[in-house]
Amino acid sequence: MRWGLLSTARINRRIEEAIAASPLCEVLAVASRDGGRASEYARSHGIPRAHAGYEALLADPDIEAVYVSLPNGLHPEWALRALQAGKHVLCEKPLSARAGEAASLFDAAERAGRLLSEGFMYRHHPQTRRLAELVRGGAIGSPRLIRASFSFPLGDPHDVRLSATLQGGALLDVGCYCVDAARLIAGEPVRVSGWRAIGGDGVDVRFAGTLEHLDGVIAQFDAGIRLAPRQGLEIVGDEASLHVPDPWLCNEPGIELRRGGRAEVIPVPGADPYLLEVEDIATAIRGGLSPLLGRTEAVSQARTIEALREAAETGTPVRIQPAAPPAMI
């Protein structure tokens, strides 16, 4: 699978390492808004081709799949343009902050006969899969409460995460992981509430939210981009609880099961989630299969994010209508 990198973003490094480790993939080209930056990046990263401008990379007939690592606000436009140019697309999270837009991107992918996937790399890690298996296998009884957090102290005052125009903010940058995990464990919420503190040029630098599920599961999360570093995920059932200290970056995987005053550590193998992510996509494309994260996941995630933003903006809980089932033909 010949990949092209859309931008010279810092996160590219992880994807480049993953692709270098994969016998299924290679990085063929990188594009930058600035031709000189593209050339210098390609030279220093050992990438064969450099394109001046994103359009030029999309016009390169040898590129099969594009990694969209642009600032959040540019994801929908460039994912669409890549699909229309006949490329498969791995788009960094968040694909979109609006359900309708996310759905229309998958419509475009279907029209083009190309794959589209949202880049939540932690979902590919064995830790996340094991966690979901433990919950589904009854390790904690019935899940009742989920608590999740993700924050870090952003240093650069010019970082794209502080730009409202580029769709920065804590919810879209790191809170989205907490939301995704709550949906993975408890399914789609029926009502959400949100609170935010504004900073930067008008983004939510802190966000706290609650997701209520039909069967009574309540998920609470908080996220921040100008806070001390924190991450954690706790799933509390009516019999026991599961604790994951490093749920998103997965650098030190491990799950703790606490039951009746005793704690058991459930070992999880180390793995590079970015490698598993690019191989999932390459395998799906080559085999005509569905990737781990496809339309249903991305559209439902966008629907929840959209509702949380509305709840925080209006100060009122927002009900989420379940997605309409597909029309019977």
Ligand SMILES: NC(=O)c1ccc[n+]([C@@H]2O[C@H](COP(=O)([O-])OP(=O)(O)OC[C@H]3O[C@@H](n4cnc5c(N)ncnc54)[C@H](OP(=O)(O)O)[C@@H]3O)[C@@H](O)[C@H]2O)c1
């Ligand atoms: N999955 C993960 O683990 C993970 C981790 C970090 C970030 N991310 C996601 O990856 C994306 C990129 O994050 P990052 O921190 O790597 O970004 P970054 O280093 O700030 O890079 C963003 C790139 O976008 C391009 N760009 C295009 N228009 C721009 C504009 N108006 N302002 C600034 N840059 C612009 C620039 O490349 P050129 O000028 O060279 O074109 C820039 O290098 C985000 O969506 C973020 O959510 C994911």
